[in-house]
Amino acid sequence: MTLWNVEFSLALHNRTGKYQIGRAILADHADLIARTYYWRLAAADIPSGLRARVIGKLLQTEIRLRADPRLAAPARIRTGRPVLHLDPFTVTIHALTPDDMVLCHDMGPITHPGLFTPQVVSLYRRAFATIADIGPRTIFVSEASRRAYRDVYGPLRRSDIIYPPIRFPSGGPAGDPPDPPRGVGRPFLLTVGSIGARKNQAATIRAYAASGLAGRGVGYVLCGSREPGCEDVAKAAAATPGVVLLDHVSDEVLAWLYDNAAGFVLVSRLEGFGMPVAEAIARDLVPLISAGGVLEEVAGPAALTADPGDEAGIARQMSALAAMTAAEKARRRSDLSQAITRFTPERFRDAWRRVLC
Known part of the structure; x- marks a missing residue:
């Protein structure tokens, strides 16, 4: 049985789907993991508070040193065991080997550089160039991401697709549902996901x-944590009657939103997997999603689709979603529910067990 060291530095600054996937892998396969690294520190628990900020600053300093060949950087990290990198960026500070494994969530900084800072684009270009050169086993969360990698870097030596599991919101105690968020009244369409340019919410609001x-x-309700481009979304929301823009909400409130929405909308420009779409389907919502790419891979052909750049087309499909009959929703839900049977915790756990053993 192979014992792995795990590189989980993304947990120092990231609490999105990447973080949840990493935590699930650590919890499911603790017997196969020798140590978990956060930058150069091996720790049993995820650093938090001041400790996490200090380690994160040191990590960013090393990344900046490695970005400039004129500067002296410390020797690359060697842990003495095969390393599972839970994000590609950490291969830039490790001595990557063919025995290592890298989890790739999306190719966004390579395929959509305009959605990221120049520093992030540079970091991931160096990371993927290293992966292409060394050839570790690479795990993708979707076929769309693997295809995007191949389009840029060519064939992979070893790769797998492991879909993440749906994280069902808890919904709160029976008989004690949460109060609706302030300003939210039924009926409404719902968008869940980080608020910013990548998710295209300013266009869907227009x-x-x-x-x-x-x-x-x-109405139209949006919720999620903020990321680059959120200012434009907030301005569009404030100027548009009927729109309610919420921050990140609790699982109980999220479950209420899913259960009371008339339909789900995520016509984003870039996704690694699109967990909110799968969650919405699991709560019996019909989604309107981006045409092509990973969201269609997740939802299947029963979802409504629109081109992210075609606001008139998005408007038509939002109207169609809001006016959809109960019979049409029921017909689509049957196919949608079948599509998400691929995303169970059991399948996720078993697939990772196979590649790690």
């Missing part, structure tokens, strides 16, 4: 305004 749904009493 499409909602053009659809006339507000005048027909249908």
Whole structure:
């Protein structure tokens, strides 16, 4: 049985889906993990608070040193065991070997550089160039991400697709549902996901305004943590009647939003997997998603689709979603529910066990 060291530095600054996937791998396969590293520190628990900030600053300093060949950087990390990198960026500070393994969530900094800072683009270009050169086993969260890698870097020596598991919101105690968020009234369409340019919410808000749904009493609710481009989304939301923009919400409130929405909307420009779409389907919502790419891979052909750059098309599909009959929703839900049977915790755990053993 192979024992692995795990590189989980992303946990120092990231609490999105990447973090949840990493935590699930650590919890499911503790018997196969010797040590977990956060930068150069091996620790049993995920650093938090001041400790995490200090380690994160040191990590960023080393990354900056390695980005400039004129500067002296410390020797690359060698842990003495095969390393599972839970994000590609950490291969830039390790002595990567063919025996290592790298989890790739998306190719965004390579395929959509305009959505990221120049520093992030440079970091991931160096990371993927190293992966292409050394050839570790590479795990992708979707076929779309693997295809995007191959389009840029060519064939992979060893690769697998392991879909992440759906994280079902808890929903709160039976008989004690949470109060609706302030300003949210039914019926409404729902978008869940980080608020920013990557998710294209400013365009969907403009499409909602053009659809006339507000005048027909249908609201539009968005929630999620903030990322680059969130200012434009906030301005569009504030200027558009019928739109409610929430921050990150609790699992109980999220479950209420899913269970009371009339439909789900995520016409994003870039996704690694699109967990909110799978969660929405699991809560019996019909989604409107980006045409092509990973969201169609997740939802299957029963979802409504629109081109992320076509606001008029998004508006038409939002109107169609809001007006969809109960019979049409039931027909689509049957196919959608079948599509997400691929994303169970059991399948996720068993697939990772196979590649790690």
